[in-house]
Amino acid sequence: MLRPVISPKRETLHLRIKPAERDLIDRAAKAKGKNRTDFVLEAARAAAEQALIEQRIIMADPDAWPGFLARLNLAPAP
Template sequence: MPKSVPLNIRVKPEVRTLIDRAAELLGKNRTDFMLEASQRATEEALLDRPVFTVEPDIHAPFLARLDAPPQPNERLRRTMTTKAPWDAA
């Protein structure tokens, strides 16, 4: 098992009290409660980001297509001229 390293934070007393109350309700100590909560928030933040993987030989063409302006066509024209449902009255 990897060695653990310290992580220090400063917090207002009322926040510490709130954390301690929540940890106690769940039968955990403050450290375990905070580590689990921060790990969960970290995973949610990372999972909320889209990840695209492409082969090296198509990376540049892929980026070029993303950066290129859309080509005019009927569907795009219709989308851009249709009122949003919340704007239609």
């Protein structure tokens, strides 16, 4: 017996924006072939991930720091 596909529950996010901003978002979404919701969610998710990546703190013992920096400068493995 086939089971129905159930999408994960989605929450609602209300935003207050100026009409010109909404028009800009709508035009950009249309240019990408997306609806407003998908366009805004994709952009917001990417910005959120980047903001969190930038907040990562790397701590190292002062004696280990030069070695850490040297490893960062190595060419990536193939």
